[in-house]
Structures are given as C-alpha cells and as structure tokens.
Amino acid sequence: EAGVTQFPSHSVIEKGQTVTLRCDPISGHDNLYWYRRVMGKEIKFLLHFVKESKQDESGMPNNRFLAERTGGTYSTLKVQPAELEDSGVYFCASSQPSGRGGSGNEQFFGPGTRLTVL
C-alpha cells in the first residue's frame, strides 16, 4: 500500500513569490491534515480536512495560506505571497475516521516538503 506522498520534497523561493505544496493521502483515508515545523520550533497543526470539507483550520497562521482538497482526494497548500518566516518543513498526514480501527490519532505522515523562502 502506498503511503502519504508530498510534492515537491524541497522548494526554494524568494520572498513575495507563490508556492503550492501538494499532498496525496493514503487511498481511502477521509482525514487529511497539514502540519509544519519552522526552524527550531515544534511541529504545529495547521488544518484538518474530512473529505473535501475543512473540519478545523484553527492552526492556519494567516490569510496568505490557502488549503484546498477538491474532490476529497489530494490536497494543496498555497502560500501567497511567501514571507521569510514561512520557511520550514510542511508535513501532510492522513487517517481513517474514528471508529474504523482507531481513535483517529493514528495519522500516517508524508516525508514533508522543505520550504525555504529567501
């Protein structure tokens, strides 16, 4: 079974540019999450999709970040315009809904996208 995949693995952009990160969850996983770790800090939750709906976006830092999951399959996270403080590693994770073999906290993570804003 294929795991969670993320693209690109690395992205280097200049301040003010736009970047779009993509996440492909495990097939059949309705839940999809975005997290990020900025340099020297802990991993922070950004948002949670259930299928194509945003269940919780309380962690999104500001309106420069836009996440979508059209069709309830893959998701994109767009940063526009990017700022220096957006640099970090962005992780995507997916899980089955609670009640289908777990509490929902068994989240499967992708390898992350390392974003560097110069």
Place this chain on the structure above:
Amino acid sequence: LAKTTQPISMDSYEGQEVNITCSHNNIATNDYITWYQQFPSQGPRFIIQGYKTKVTNEVASLFIPADRKSSTLSLPRVSLSDTAVYYCLVGGGSNYQLIWGAGTKLIIKP
C-alpha cells in the same frame, strides 16, 4: 487539549531495553495516548497507541497506569537504528488535532 512532558534526551546501548516516560496530567476522559518516532528528514511514524493498561505490538509496548496521568513507551532490545526523536501525544475522539511537544531525542550507542 492536554500537553505532555517528556525527557529532552536519553541514551542507551544496543541490546538494552529503553523506557521513555511521558507525563500528561490533564488528559481528558476520551483522549488516547499515542507515540510517534521521527528520523531526521522524515515525517513522524506511528509507533503505538493505547487508552489504558498495557498495549503491545511488534515494535514496542505501552504501559498506562490506572490514573492515565502518565505513560511509558518500552522499546525492547534497541539497535542503532532506533536512534530517533520519540513524541508522546494525547488526544483523539472527536478532536483529531495533534499537539506536539519537543519529543525525546534517543541516542543508541554501540
């Protein structure tokens, strides 16, 4: 959402059993306890999850006392490849948001 407290770092030797304890004094009734492992430049990897008492799988055991205010991850016979950061998280039920601490950096020596 409950916070957790873990040792910042630990070290041990190959072949030893390693126990990492996590405190979660404010754990809620419907919270699960979940442990993840992370290697450099990789995403976190689920290790084990439990609600109470003891859970064992092919890689680890999780011990949870009756009051659930702490938990201990036990790694039997560690090897060099177990060197990683280990995170203890609590949550679950209707709230899927994971709150991450700094984790425990485990270093295994030959």
